[in-house]
């Protein structure tokens with residue numbers, strides 16, 4: 566049987582967002598770096614979901630780090646509080662295993678007390694057992710203009726720490742518009758989960774970054790209800806939701822020592838500084854980077870792609 570590497574070498578490929586030899590490959594309709602595709606293939610073969618699992622799904626740069634923190638804080642709130650939480654000493658990516666990296670080989674090396682896992686895999690490529698089991702999926706999406714700008718800065722900051730050069734913003738923008746971004750096309754990613762959430766509202770909670778920024782308390786409550794960890798009225802009276810919201814706020818997390826000077830290993834290409842997961846955490850920062858023409862181009866792609874879906878971004 567052909568190895569994963571052999572299969573990947575036959576896939577369509579495009580230059581990635583840096584000058585280094587790091588192509589994106591088209592696997593099952595989405596673009597991805599080869600390291601992650603190997604993990605996805607392996608997880609598709611090996612991963613066995615449990616009914617108690619809570620799977621945090623997202624395209625990159627849409628609020629994953631934040632959603633992982635909030636969900637972890639909700640699930641662990643009877644064990645830890647806002648002065649003892651592991652989130653104060655660890656990046657949330659190190660509190661929630663990443664399917665295509667940490668769980669790709671086997672689903673048995675999990676902490677039985679932690680029902681959370683996360684993935685960037687599109688809905689249609691998730692391991693079958695995640696779709697078929699009664700586990701819950703929580704998905705977050707974000708406006709494509711902010712998501713692109715966030716992505717570009719992440720690659721630029723990652724490149725700076727690794728002696729690579731990012732492509733120019735205009736070139737990355739063209740690739741993004743063509744759908745060529747890690748786990749892209751972005752719109753297909755969002756639509757996959759959107760349609761599935763309409764078909765299976767009890768299984769998939771569909772969240773928007775902008776709405777969560779607008780009313781975080783409301784969405785933390787909804788999230789807790791959905792994943793089966795509802796806040797009691799006693800907890801609400803004691804301000805438990807507010808404490809989680811402020812512990813997981815951009816201001817708090819980005820100022821923790823671990824997130825200012827710590828490092829995190831996402832597998833490839835090696836160590837990543839935690840601080841690059843925190844940039845501004847704002848809605849509408851695209852205005853500072855995109856020309857009106859670029860913004861109009863992305864808006865028009867978004868309108869066209871989402872046409873008839875009932876979803877707006």
Ligand SMILES: Nc1ncnc2c1ncn2[C@@H]1O[C@H](COP(=O)(O)OS(=O)(=O)O)[C@@H](OP(=O)(O)O)[C@H]1O
Nearest residue numbers: 625626627628629630631715814815843844845846
């Ligand atoms: N706590 C909190 N609250 C609000 N926003 C936050 C938070 N933590 C990270 N961020 C912002 O999320 C953006 C990074 O996206 P992801 O976390 O999805 O990145 S990743 O896919 O996990 O690599 C990136 O957005 P930009 O600032 O626009 O680049 C981060 O700053």
